[in-house]
Amino acid sequence: MTTYAAEGQTEAPAARTLGQLRESGHQLRSLRTELRENLLAKLRAGEDPWPGLHGFSDTVVPQLERALIAGHDVVLLGERGQGKTRLLRTLVGLLDEWSPVIAGSELGEHPYDPITPQWRRIAAEQGDELAVEWVHRSERYAEKLATPDTSVADLIGDVDPMKVAEGRHLGDPETIHFGLIPRSHRGIVAINELPDLAERIQVAMLNVMEERDIQIRGYVLRLPLDVLVVASANPEDYTNRGRIITPLKDRFGAEIRTHYPVALADEIAVIRQEAQLVAEVPDALLEVLARFTGNLRESAAVDQRSGVSARFAIAGAETIAASALHRASRQGEDEAVARVVDLETAVEVLRGKIEFETGEEGREVEILTHLLRTALAATVREHFRGLDLGLLVEAVEEGATISTGEQVTARDFLAGLPVLGESELYDDIAARIDASTDGEIACAVELALEGLYLARRIGKDTDGTETVYG
Template structure:
């Protein structure tokens, strides 16, 4: 949809345009999407039966909303998706500081211009993206940032301090007829939270000695970490009471949703097969369930996303140095991911010194579960027998797929290699090497063969 051509309030009125409140606009658009079977929440996974229904009910009720959840649960993404419920284009008075509707000017300047120009009052059109504002709450955030303050430059121009036009409006008033999102709300100093009370309930603003009765039409949404909520900071009770809905988010409950998030959010510079993404997803979920990990801080989805990006980087690094045609991540690259991701996890105090051991154990567990899921029913005895004759199979982060495949022992009439590759949709050399590496790792985890690692090489024997 292109920007409408209507340029004056008279033309807008003649077009039959109907003014709606912000909450009415969101409600109508949400109901329309539900009626037509369109997904109003693209890119969100794992919330369909829990968070989304609560959120939709809150929006239909016209409530301000606070989302509570651990880090990396998609709170910010959920907030940013809300602007999709706004009209694509909305009329505003041209030059208006607060983006007022042409039918309802609320500031002294806009009211004066509306009287002066009448039906010739110029208007412009604002895209929905410009009607969503976001602020990361930090301890140094001021009342002036959120609400506003007296502008000394306007006073210097000759206006008196009693003139309301000397006020410079903050983020919330400037979000009039839009959505304002405040991330990590408990980090706001309590006196700053107090300044939001009137905006949230009475919909007016108080700046120093002024009380401006501006009928602000703004939806306030916020996010908070429950741990911060109770310790590092808190949402003061009167402000908490003004939020109509408090919704708890969570990590994905289904493995498929975890995999979908990794695929969607990661920027991969090489081919990362599905089974490796699944190992990272299982690894992340195991960390969230481990008693050795501090679950109060959570294990963010960004952990697995960074893991996928790291093993893709390892693959393209190998392909570039060794001249491989296809950059494909392989199980051997998982070790490089663990080396750099350990710092993203907070362990319980009693586990000091065992961090690497815990990570290695949980990664092996995740790998074993993935092997069982994909290679169940495949008889790997021919490969075990070949290795028992004394054959050593070498792989490593700088061993090319062709070198690895060339070093595999012949299995006589067995088509085991083809069966494994077919199960894992492996076609080119890189994918075939990764698939067979996974089978070898499965045999090692089942204690059918041994493995030695060191100096960038891994030897199965």
């Protein structure tokens, strides 16, 4: 089980007994009411209930909001890397920041409404002196990655032999060790890759989701569990690795399809948000990676059933940032800035993240290189449209050569550019992508040179370590 903490949490309320809790005016709300009212309050206040999500605002998010308002359990269906898990984790923000529980309760029972025989008895005995503690909303979200070896005990529970050894008889409900779902009482439990659960394990979830019963080795405990079950699945899993059994699918009130970002700006925002960059990566290069990823998602050479994860572009951004830092460290550059030449370092690294169609074996690098060049050309057209690069072409035609490479510093690259008289072409190129530092300007000029090469206006030779435009 994994829980995820939130930043900036406030102090927990002061009430420490049931009596103090009643005096504070605290009201008990069911989990679904709590989620519904908190969601509606955020919408009325104009707050974004889904921070960090891009490209879902007009499609997935409205469906999810309607499902939560209706109080439905939810399953998200979509290919890998579409942000399903991130979307599920944002549900935490819709819970009350602090919630009271009976101190010591294994299931986090509310002091006003204990549900197990043990705590009902104790609550009746102690009355207003019943000890209360507070749990943060991050502790009310539990996440489980479904694997084929997940057992009924993991999710639902089993008889605890240690409790039997202590002298309790087997018919005593207190001999049960509860699993993840009962322990998520008054909270959210998320199951990732639901089809990977063995079908018999899925069957064990049926009563929990519908009748809220706990059935363990002949025990039937009528526990009014208050839990929201959410899950994620890849549609392809229905036929390849496994499937969600029909009765369980029927118990999810909402089945929502996710998708990859449609708008280029959303793809870039995802990369910028998720990538852990060790060097500066100009926005133009992130745009190239976003277009590259989009090209792969449309390519007939790529197995689209497996999808092209957002992690592909994220890993690409991290790789070219690492290449820039590697160069800066070896060559003594003051700042590490990724350039066009670093894009080539990502192709070999990323090829393993793509599933190609049968028949494309041996052509993987060729396909990736072609689609990367297509993305580069589109980015050059977008940023340098209307800019006359003729002076740079003339200089090359007159014999000038321009050298760059993975280990060529930005300063050395800029110093080797041909002099264009009193022309401010290099400044104009830099201005098109808001470049100001040496590294950013070198990136801009390399982008323009690569565009000229792809347009067959200049030539290029590469020997693996050095690239020469001429």
